[in-house]
Amino acid sequence: MESINVKPATASLFGIVLACAGLVGGCAGAAVEPPATAPAQATTPATPVAPETPATPVPAAAPAAKPAPKVPVTALPPRDTPDNVEDFARAVAAEGGLDEAEVLATLRSAKVQQGILDAISRPAEAKPWKDYRPIFLTDKRIADGAAFYRANREIIEKAAADYRVAPEIIVAIIGVETSYGRNTGKYRVLDALVTLGFHYPPRAKFFRGELRQLFLLRDKHLAFPIDELTGSYAGAMGWGQFIPTSVAHYAVDYDGDGRIDLWNSLPDIVGSVANYFAQHGWIEGAPVATRTFPTEGAEPPALSGMEPVHTVGALRARGYVPVDTLDDTADATLLTLEGIAGPEQWITLRNFYVISRYNRSPLYSMAVYQLSQQIAAEAAKPAP
Ligand SMILES: [Ca+2]
Secondary structure (H helix, E strand, C coil): CHHHHCCCHHHHHCCCCCCCCCCCCCCCHHHCCCCCCCCCCCCCCCCCCCCCCCCCCCCCCCHHHCCCCCCCECCCCCCCCHHHHHHHHHHHHHHHCCCHHHHHHHHHHCCCEHHHHHHHHCCCCCCCHHHHHHHHCCHHHHHHHHHHHHHCHHHHHHHHHHHCCCHHHHHHHHHHHHCCCCCCCCEEHHHHHHHHHHHCHHHHHHHHHHHHHHHCHHHHCECCCHHHCEECCCCCECCCCECHHHHHHHCCCCCCCCCECCCCCHHHHHHHHHHHHHHCCCCCCCCCEEEECCCCCCCCCCCCCCCCCEEHHHHHHCCCCECCCCCCCCEEEEEEEEECCEEEEEEEEHHHHHHHCCCCCHHHHHHHHHHHHHHHHHHHCCCC
16 A cells, blocks of 8 residues: 555655645645536545645655554444445446455445545635635745656656647646645545445435446556555545546556556656546647736626637627737637736636636636646746
């Protein structure tokens, strides 16, 4: 079990400390409600917005070696009868051609953890952008991202080229999700998914779906048995925080060693994140978002979440002129954020929507975008 938390050799090349330490359960990732129709996102969720706790910077030396606190195993009243667990095991075994007794034994080996239930039940604060942004756009996270990019430029740019996505977006996602692999989660994924799938009625269906998928991952040739995988309290795994359905659909064996390792293989990690973006429609070289300062009398368009249901030209005609030069035929929509100096209006494009497929919060998407820009700028400078 310990072995899967080992950082890739590359990690030692850059002193990563992180801003999200202590937010196990996922940084931004674990805090957002997934729409009922969109189960394949990489991160799992509970409510719109950010980390429950603002990032407490952790001293570089201390945290890595600190053992995870013991999470008490509680004797919870069964929300599901043993029959339900047996039915589940039978169905999963039949579907995956697995041994039913083994599936059942694995399920029964799971430890229901009160800490997981506490984590997912914690009310999320709906932070405005002005309070959310400073959590992720820290000097440290930018510098660490640039260092990570420089140290691993070859593989990051290879994956970006192969999958036709922006390299700085791959880096920013890994930075926001796990502070560049520093904080991938302390829970056994099996424990998390059994706890939430059988003891947390509000999301039981979703998490049982993920638990089912966990058992069916055999074809993905994961580097570790499913009962040894660790992740967030919501079962998100590795540097990119993939839940089992995302592993199934988007994880790749990018170093070609025959197995997928989202904890120790940097090629597999960056290749999988790149593939996630490619499969969700990233447009290579296209812009993500830009500010707009509406003209007087601008007519707000009807919005459909972050979906770019308008065009740049149509927004322009309504009085929303983009600050940057944009193709008028490009799909776009409008986003208003509560900034430090008051409301900020943004024209967001298809690629912004693609970022939001990783996590449904518009604040998350904007944080990833802005972090990516800062990292790219920093990484382009001569190494310090
Ligand atoms: Ca591999």
